[in-house]
Amino acid sequence: MTIENWTTTTPIPAGFFRGALELEQTGLGVLPHRLPARARVQANDPQLLMAESQPSGVRLAFRTSASALELDTVRSRTTYSGFPTRPDGVIELVVNGQVLGSSVTSGGNTVTIDMATGAANQVVGPACTSRFADLPQGTKDIELWLPHNETTELISLRTNASVEPTPPSGRPRWLHHGSSISHGSNAIRPMAIWPAVAGRLGGADLTNLGFGGSALLDQFTARAIRDTPADLISLKIGINLVNLDLMRLRAFGPAVHGFLDTIRDGHPKTPLLVISPIHCPVHEETPGPSAFDLEALAAGELRFRATGDPSEPAAGKLTLSVIRDELNRIVRQRSLDDPNLYYLDGRELYGEQDWIELPLPDALHPDAATHHLMGERFASLAFAAGTPLSTTAYRAHSRYAQL
Known part of the structure; x- marks a missing residue:
């Protein structure tokens, strides 16, 4: 040519x-x-x-x-x-x-x-x-x-x-927000990040607001979600707040409420799924901040470690366990008035047994195989018939069903 x-x-x-x-x-x-x-x-x-x-x-x-x-x-x-x-x-x-x-x-x-x-x-x-x-x-x-x-x-x-x-494809517009795992850290190609895998399997049209190191309940992010057209929304919250040791439990709860309130200003009835962190042993019971493992770096490997004290959650420091409990409580409370709000424990995407079989290579981020596994599980847990973000239910009731 x-x-x-x-x-x-x-x-x-x-x-x-x-x-x-x-x-x-x-x-x-x-x-x-x-x-x-x-x-x-x-x-x-x-x-x-x-x-x-x-x-x-x-x-x-x-x-x-x-x-x-x-x-x-x-x-x-x-x-x-x-x-x-x-x-x-x-x-x-x-x-x-x-x-x-x-x-x-x-x-x-x-x-x-x-x-x-x-x-x-x-x-x-x-x-x-x-x-x-x-x-x-x-x-x-x-x-x-x-x-x-x-x-x-x-x-x-x-x-x-x-x-x-x-x-237009006729597929529901799925807007997802999360951390570096949602961004695709350690995935080997763009369609192998877990949200892309999930969207492909679940028949959803992805807009990915996964930001490495930056899922921090920022109000400007909530406003961006509020103002972006979406038929389905999911929010994966927690790990970056621990990584940076950004806030204490007293601030975390109101920040989650404010984030959800802002999104609901623009999407009052859109199905919205709140997802807690996946299993991550270094921060399950130990607060942040996270730091590079210098011994691993000296050996040519990239790994992270937790630098907090396991006794500090008593004073309000956040761990993944604390965050899961609080997110579950907040969603249960709000769902009494918001029937389209749902909660998914992130350990259903990647749990303790998965860690044994597919450990996180750098102690924080999944490898390529785990991205695929998480995408498959999310499609089953969130997009299948009868699940919170069911794409089947969307297609049945959307204007595209008539096309």
Whole structure:
């Protein structure tokens, strides 16, 4: 194929994006965000700003008869000297609902931080072209899932036939918020993060507001959820609050109530599932903050440990056990007046027995196999008929049932 065969789409239309809350026009192209600008201004936290700009769950969706396509992107990565190298990002190709290919990213901008001195060194590299050829014949619906672990600017899309936005799928819009586990930490590709697995199996159209290190009951996040169209909502709350030792029990309960109140201002009757933390032995009974295990780092491994004292919950410090009890109590109390509010113990997604068979490699985050397991279990526990976020019930009563 010669370059004359290509039709170039630049800039990429906003109607092609799924799973992004806002699109920023940059000097290079389009940068998808998972929080709006007004939230980013209020955040003032480099960790959150990095996490929300990594397009976990974000994809391009379009219809075309093309037999080949190319996507030009520029990635931005942060690495740390002395730490294991993070894997490259992956762009995945889905055609008519089937995963048919993937492309590893390269080049782009890399900032390396010296943990001993705090000095940062930036290397600027070229754009990356992800090419997919030999696509199935005929008109087809294509999705390009963007890397879940790299900030990604989209420069241009090239195809050898015309493209148009994919029509609405008819699947319920599922908005999920959580921590780095929901973001996809340790998953190997964007469709292998557990929310993507669950959405695919459960027939839900995912918007993923999983933010590594940043599920902290921030009101700007609650307002973003409030203002985002959704048919189903789930909130995974707890682990980051312990990781950072951010608040005490006295503040936690009212913060959860305020978070739910804000969401209910925009989604008064939407099915809403509150999920407590999965099993994580280092913080089950020991408060945070979390810290790097320096002995493991010296051996070339990334692991975390809890630095709190197991006696401190008596003074109001949070552990995962304390958080589960409080979340269960709050949901039980509120559900008396809110019949569409539900609770799921996160240990049903990953529990003590799972730890024995599939231990968390770094003591906090699941591996690829566990992401898949959690996604399968969530689809069964939350999306199946008779469950809190039943996609079957949604389809039966939605306007799409008539289409």
